[in-house]
Amino acid sequence: MRAKQLSIGAPHALSDAALDRLCALIPWIAAAYFLLGAALRVATPGGLELDEAEMMVLTQSLDWGYGPQPPLYAWLQSAVFALTGPGKPGLALLKAALLALTVAGVWRLGLAVSGSARVAAAASVSLFLLPDFAWEAQRALTHTTLAVAALAWMLVAFLAARRPGGWGAHLAFGALAGLALVSKANAAFLVAGCFAVAFVRPGATGGRGRVFAAAALAVVIAAPPALWAAANADAFLADARKFDMAGSGPSQALRGLGALIGAAAAHLALLGVVWVALGWRSGLERETPATRDLAWAVAFAFALVAFGVAISGAANVKGRWLHPALFPLAAVVAARLAPRLGRGRLTALLALGAAFAAAATLGLQLNMRGVGGRAARQAAPFAALAPAIRDGGLAVVAGHNWVGGNLLLVDPAFVVLTPQAPRLGAPMERPDQIVWEGRVGAGPPPALTAFLEARFGADLRTGPPEALTAPYAAPAAGELTLMRARIE
Known part of the structure; x- marks a missing residue:
């Protein structure tokens, strides 16, 4: 035996x-x-997973802290980006x-x-x-x-x-x-x-x-x-x-x-x-x-x-x-x-x-790659949606790090703030728009609204929500819908 x-x-x-x-x-x-x-x-074509997208957001500035996680990874990632680019x-x-x-x-x-x-x-x-x-x-x-x-x-x-x-x-x-x-x-x-x-x-x-x-x-x-x-x-x-x-x-x-x-x-x-x-x-x-x-x-x-x-x-x-x-x-x-x-x-x-x-x-x-028809996060079609978002201005407050980080991946010229990194030192005097993932017609999530008010004051006014939709590339299935509201 x-x-x-x-x-x-x-x-x-x-x-x-x-x-x-x-x-x-x-x-x-x-x-x-x-x-x-x-x-x-x-x-591999496509976008970023949650933690990768978070790093794209956090590395916009060097701070002693960013949120729930200690800062060393973001510091090291900033150093690597200095050599490779974001x-x-x-x-x-x-x-x-x-x-x-x-x-x-x-x-x-x-x-x-x-x-x-x-x-x-x-x-x-x-x-x-x-x-x-x-x-x-x-x-x-x-x-x-x-x-x-x-x-x-x-x-x-x-x-x-x-x-x-x-x-x-x-x-x-x-x-x-x-x-x-x-x-x-x-x-x-x-x-x-x-x-x-x-x-x-x-x-x-x-x-x-x-x-x-x-x-x-x-x-x-x-x-x-x-x-x-x-x-x-x-x-x-x-x-x-x-x-x-x-x-x-x-x-x-x-x-x-x-x-x-x-x-x-x-x-x-x-x-x-x-x-x-x-x-x-x-x-x-x-x-x-x-x-x-x-x-x-x-x-x-x-x-x-x-x-x-x-x-x-x-x-x-x-x-x-x-x-x-x-x-x-x-x-x-x-x-x-x-x-x-x-x-x-x-x-x-x-x-x-x-x-x-x-x-x-x-x-x-x-x-x-989203094999099996699953809408994998890394396969999300941010590249197709980014030009329309760019037309609304480069200063973006995103509803989640995943959205903000993927926008930065497509175009590092964006400046992005998110509720998950409320103390981020990225320079933004006034946002041009807010962007979040959601169903067509859905309003901004409460956390995004609260962060916007805490960071920029209660006087900031947003326009009506607009839906931006693009299909996932095969073999993934489904659509990604981003909602956007311009700052008036």
Whole structure:
């Protein structure tokens, strides 16, 4: 039975030398894969997904904050746009670089906990068994993608700081922790988990003094955006309703914890199934101090998430929100199981990771083109509607980042403000028009009207709504209707 299972997973296992060479090349193979994905993204006709469109809007100005998300991704995107110009190439290039850095970071993390390139390869390839990395990060996620890249390398520095050495590892640990905090707010859970482990067990050298120094550096880096968030709490907390904090008390806490456990199980299900199938007969490798430290950091991070869910009354928990806290489990599991895998099963794992990566690339292409008649956001015909909108003036207040970002993609001469970025510093003394997605004859959404009044005063008057409609290009079906009202 054992031989039959191996033959199914890897009918032609690589030789030891070939397998070792392949394992050492995984970060470079991943970089080439993500660059290919970036090229395909640029070559795909049509518009932008939600997070991509958001970046087109936010990069109109450099601010300490923009809304619910920390500002680092927008800053980096602005830097890339300075080289490439605003548009798909810059969006795709930054995303590809961050995904490649994540794989390289987890590869290095696997090496740090085991000393084995095979374990490092198993850990990094296991990322493709997490749907929020293999699919969501390539399809849509921006801030989370940056946070995970920063956290992966923070963990490498965290483990390096546990070993004898100078100040360099501690300073890198603190700096990367700070960068993670200004990438995505939920990065704070894993950052806190690492510092908790570091304070309880300070490591081989330096004691708690160096840990305090690392924490101070992280605070200094994160302080300006945090102060902005405190001063603009209404903008920073604008998305809080998505957590469905509808009540309090034990029953609501249990409801939230149930949602948390379900989301975590769904997030880790494929990773667990594959590793159990490959390694359940092989046994566990002896736990190293580095593996134990990493596992405790993740456990503490998850405990903090559970505590936050319980006391806040949140009842809606998504797997992608847990991704920054749980992705290191790929390295933890690999460190405990991969050393016991034979060549055949390790080859099977690498082949399975490659298959999921290829499936994700194919699926993304089908998704972006609206195959199956679905009106994909990336296939929306903004290019056909933009000339009519341009005739109404370039100063636009859009009902959503998706609308505003796609207008900027078609013509960077637009200046766009949206309710989702109420403090954006883009220069606009007076808008020429407001534009929103809606049915023919529908009035502007309340959030757009409220933002317009708050930003420009109650005296601003709009003309009657006009409908602008264009069909989606085949194979997508349906029409995109934008409503526009000129400012009188």
